[in-house]
């Protein structure tokens with residue numbers, strides 16, 4: 001008689017266990033299709049109630065939950081997704097369609113947010129398009145009329161463990177994506193697009209947040225591609241195409257007297273095309289205890305950028321609210337490494353640091369910025385540090 005191995009003898013049992021396990025893992029990831037909650041895909045009927053009901057159901061689930069947005073256009077008035085009481089620690093919003101803001105900007109009016117997640121933990125957004133339909137509001141603003149401010153597009157506040165991938169955000173009325181008071185946020189393969197003349201349409205703004213990663217994304221807009229506000233630490237930005245827009249900006253900082261600093265930021269492998277700035281640090285010329293420390297800008301390509309490298313600590317539009325003060329923001333340890341391409345103006349490198357607190361530890365390593373086949377220039381005020389490797393323009397440090 002042939003002896004059966006342990007595995008052979010127990011094969012039926014293994015199958016049963018496998019089957020039960022497989023089944024229960026399907027059942028565990030409940031799917032909440034917003035159409036089952038009354039959402040309409042014609043882009044005209046307000047589907048906010050359906051989204052909020054699907055959110056409540058997913059949030060109450062004790063296991064991972066997916067809210068599914070099928071193909072089609074869904075109109076959404078302002079919707080706030082509250083996570084404080086959620087049982088589920090893993091909610092995925094999977095979008096195959098597009099979510100549209102009302103085309104009449106007065107419907108949302110002066111509310112600060114369009115789609116906002118507050119106090120959520122473990123939320124992912126996969127795919128989809130958010131369309132802020134901002135053009136009529138921008139036209140109102142650009143005509144100098146009295147218009148509402150308009151809402152931020154997508155906001156995460158007071159939240160942690162957020163994963164956004166493959167999302168397109170376009171034509172937001174204000175900033176496209178805001179990360180405020182969050183920890184551990186990943187944005188990958190995100191596409192932001194709005195016209196170069198659309199006011200205040202920053203791509204991604206991060207503030208009061210730690211451990212945020214922005215990778216493999218393409219951002220074209222009318223304001224900063226990425227802006228970095230007070231209280232940001234451990235921010236990683238990699239493989240970004242920026243333009244049109246105002247570049248990547250740390251700031252504006254130093255408006256408040258008491259303000260947390262910005263530290264440990266890496267910006268690498270970024271291409272700027274036709275932007276107003278490339279790498280910018282900007283602070284108000286006001287008293288403040290804020291700071292900027294330990295920043296690395298590495299492997300950057302500039303293509304026809306007006307201010308490729310700039311630190312501006314004299315920011316004070318119309319000379320209002322800055323009573324002849326130097327900026328109190330202390331800037332130290334900023335490294336620029338392998339920055340090359342073309343400047344659209346003669347001054348390719350500009351350090352205008354605070355007369356009260358000069359910049360220290362600025363390091364320029366292998367910089368090659370040309371200006372219309374002419375020598376480009378660098379200008380320094382109150383800036384200390386060192387240059388090494390190839391330097392064009394000649395360093396003024």
Ligand SMILES: *[C@@H]1O[C@H](CO)[C@@H](O)[C@H](O)[C@H]1NC(C)=O
Pocket residue numbers: 118157158180181
């Ligand atoms: C985050 O929570 C604080 C209170 O803990 C609150 O004041 C603040 O408004 C919240 N942030 C946002 C953007 O909702």
Ligand SMILES: *[C@@H]1O[C@H](CO)[C@@H](O)[C@H](O)[C@H]1NC(C)=O
Pocket residue numbers: 368370390
């Ligand atoms: C600097 O850039 C110019 C123009 O792109 C290029 O011809 C030159 O080889 C570069 N020099 C170095 C040292 O990389």
